[in-house]
Amino acid sequence: MIRRPWRPNPILYLVALCFVGFWYAPSTLGITDLDEGLYAACARDMARTGDWITPRVNGEPFYEKPPLLYWLSAASIKLLGPTERAVRLPSGIAATALVIITYLFGLKYIGRRAAFIAGAALALAPMTAAAGRLATTDAALCLLLSGCLYSSYLSVRSDTTGRTYWSLAAWVCAAFGTLAKGAPAIVIPVAILGLHYLVVRRARPVGQQRRRLLISTLVGLGLFVVIVAPWHVAVWRANGQPFVDEYIVRQHIGRFRGGDTAHHAPLWFYGPAFLAGFFPWSVVALAGLFARRPSLNAAGPSISEPPPDQDVLTFLRLWFGVVFVIFSAGGSKLVSYILPLYPAAALLAGHWLARATMPESRARPLIVTGIAGAAIVGSLFACLLFPAPVIEVVNRYADRPVRLSSVDAEWLNLAAAMAGVLTAGLGAMAGLAMARRVRLVPNALILTMLAFFLVALHLGLPTAQRAMIGSLHAVTRRAAAVAGDRGALIIALPGPRRPSVLYYLPDAMLARRAVVEIDAQDGTVGSAVALLRSRHVVSDRLVAIVSASAARPSDIDQCQPTVIAQAGPYLITSLFAPPHGGQP
Numbered sequence: 001m002i003r004r005p006w007r008p009n010p011i012l013y014l015v016a017l018c019f020v021g022f023w024y025a026p027s028t029l030g031i032t033d034l035d036e037g038l039y040a041a042c043a044r045d046m047a048r049t050g051d052w053i054t055p056r057v058n059g060e061p062f063y064e065k066p067p068l069l070y071w072l073s074a075a076s077i078k079l080l081g082p083t084e085r086a087v088r089l090p091s092g093i094a095a096t097a098l099v100i101i102t103y104l105f106g107l108k109y110i111g112r113r114a115a116f117i118a119g120a121a122l123a124l125a126p127m128t129a130a131a132g133r134l135a136t137t138d139a140a141l142c143l144l145l146s147g148c149l150y151s152s153y154l155s156v157r158s159d160t161t162g163r164t165y166w167s168l169a170a171w172v173c174a175a176f177g178t179l180a181k182g183a184p185a186i187v188i189p190v191a192i193l194g195l196h197y198l199v200v201r202r203a204r205p206v207g208q209q210r211r212r213l214l215i216s217t218l219v220g221l222g223l224f225v226v227i228v229a230p231w232h233v234a235v236w237r238a239n240g241q242p243f244v245d246e247y248i249v250r251q252h253i254g255r256f257r258g259g260d261t262a263h264h265a266p267l268w269f270y271g272p273a274f275l276a277g278f279f280p281w282s283v284v285a286l287a288g289l290f291a292r293r294p295s296l297n298a299a300g301p302s303i304s305e306p307p308p309d310q311d312v313l314t315f316l317r318l319w320f321g322v323v324f325v326i327f328s329a330g331g332s333k334l335v336s337y338i339l340p341l342y343p344a345a346a347l348l349a350g351h352w353l354a355r356a357t358m359p360e361s362r363a364r365p366l367i368v369t370g371i372a373g374a375a376i377v378g379s380l381f382a383c384l385l386f387p388a389p390v391i392e393v394v395n396r397y398a399d400r401p402v403r404l405s406s407v408d409a410e411w412l413n414l415a416a417a418m419a420g421v422l423t424a425g426l427g428a429m430a431g432l433a434m435a436r437r438v439r440l441v442p443n444a445l446i447l448t449m450l451a452f453f454l455v456a457l458h459l460g461l462p463t464a465q466r467a468m469i470g471s472l473h474a475v476t477r478r479a480a481a482v483a484g485d486r487g488a489l490i491i492a493l494p495g496p497r498r499p500s501v502l503y504y505l506p507d508a509m510l511a512r513r514a515v516v517e518i519d520a521q522d523g524t525v526g527s528a529v530a531l532l533r534s535r536h537v538v539s540d541r542l543v544a545i546v547s548a549s550a551a552r553p554s555d556i557d558q559c560q561p562t563v564i565a566q567a568g569p570y571l572i573t574s575l576f577a578p579p580h581g582g583q584p
Contacts, residue, residue, distance in 0.1 A: 010116045014103055017123040017446070018096040020453050022132035027461045028084060029133075030469045030500065036134045037500030038064065040087045043073035043135070047082070048507055053234045058502055059513045059535075061239060063247040067231055068179040069137045082503065087135045094139040095132025098146060099123045102343045105150045109312040110351045117442050118350030121284075122342060124449035127277030131339055137181045138336045144177035146343045148189045153315055164216045171220030175227035183252050186224075188340060192322045196315050265333035270324060273335045275376055278345055280426060280445060283376065285345035287365065288352030289317060313351065319344035353445075357438040410467070414459050421452045469500060471568025476501040478565055479543050479572045480509060488514040488539035490528045490575070494551045495519045501545075512537060520551045525559050525575060542575040 177185025425448020
């Protein structure tokens with residue numbers, strides 16, 4: 001008997017890629033601002049207080065998102081302690097699981113090689129890596145929304161028994177997705193599946209099949225309500241109308257209509273956002289998205305089933321298009337909002353690249369793709385060298401002006417190194433295509449992105465830590481030590497808010513609610529002290545963190561500030577205030 005050589009399961013390779021994309025960190029990056037800082041502070045408050053119903057940040061109710069991420073991160077904090085790795089653990093697990101289920105779905109419908117390329121693309125995309133490395137809701141939502149869509153498609157394509165199980169799995173994923181980020185987890189799948197049903201025009205279920213479909217739908221809807229309703233009812237009963245006004249009216253309806261003015265962006269925003277966030281796979285995904293469709297079978301398009309390959313491609317294209325259009329139509333825009341279309345983009349990229357790199361395929365599409373990718377890299381690097389036009393566009397649409405007159409040389413050197421890696425890899429891809437070694441093109445792309453990530457992690461993480469948050473977190477720890485067990489801390493910095501500092505303060509100070517955040521441009525020390533007084537905070541020392549060069553509270557000089565220490569652009573000052581938090 002001939003023994004075949006042992007080959008590792010492709011999932012093992014994908015797990016290794018996920019390790020580089022989501023887990024490997026040669027140095028520590030502190031909690032970032034704004035969103036991650038809010039979610040991390042909320043999870044820490046939940047772990048500290050044991051209140052699993054009402055999310056809070058610095059003791060104040062925080063209804064921006066449903067609680068699933070806070071629950072998972074708080075549980076991780078209780079298990080591992082309040083560290084960066086602990087609060088980010090759920091995101092890393094969710095991103096890794098997303099890669100694996102995308103590979104398994106692709107394995108069933110587009111082939112082993114295409115599925116592996118899709119999994120690798122998802123593991124080694126810049127925005128997916130960011131979602132897997134930060135304590136935000138994006139990775140969890142993307143996993144659960146993708147699980148809902150994969151399960152729904154499997155339900156449609158399965159036999160009677162499998163159809164019921166997959167249908168229930170889809171409802172469960174939609175329910176937990178709703179607990180992760182709210183309405184998008186149910187609105188997006190309904191829109192995609194409804195359009196897919198209209199486009200494909202499958203024969204309607206009749207008789208026994210129709211009854212089973214109705215029963216499974218009712219059971220699934222019941223599961224959805226059982227999972228989603230308890231928290232919503234409990235938090236409404238605990239907090240009443242303020243919860244409804246903030247969570248439903250402002251965060252769901254208001255955000256979509258553009259109420260979040262800090263995140264305004266033009267209609268075309270997600271075009272370049274996708275190209276950059278999913279690069280270089282975005283170029284290949286677009287090739288797969290707009291590839292010519294093979295003709296349907298000769299029986300006619302009215303009731304007949306399309307070929308399986310074409311059916312899944314139609315589903316993936318609708319998935320991509322619906323997510324892109326819905327979020328483009330919304331008033332508030334962030335690069336991470338379109339993360340739910342990345343799995344569809346990865347599968348389209350994997351399918352197209354696997355077909356294009358068959359021995360009999362022509363090399364021209366790959367050469368064009370490589371050149372297009374190199375052009376995008378050059379454009380991104382040009383934006384760093386000449387940022388003024390980009391800043392002008394951001395300031396025109398967003399109510400959060402960018403204060404940047406030049407690009408720091410350290411960032412430019414980092415960008416040059418990363419752009420060089422990408423350009424070399426894309427050049428190798430085009431060279432392999434010209435040399436008729438097309439089967440090696442996916443390998444070249446994967447190796448390119450591995451090199452890109454290693455450069456980003458070894459050079460980028462320390463740069464980001466030094467330039468963005470390192471000095472702020474260091475000064476926060478020092479200020480808490482200066483304030484002591486009976487002191488109070490005022491964080492008086494110009495906007496935007498820096499909630500990440502709350503993650504690095506002692507439990508005792510947070511439990512006393514002896515921390516006040518004010519905008520240095522609008523707030524005053526007097527208002528901060530009044531707030532401490534309203535909380536019945538007893539303090540024998542008042543410490544403030546202020547900017548060394550930017551705006552400070554207008555009445556700070558009346559408080560006889562004494563500079564204690566400085567870290568980067570931040571000062572620790574001791575302020576005079578009467579005992580028991582009286583007015584200064």
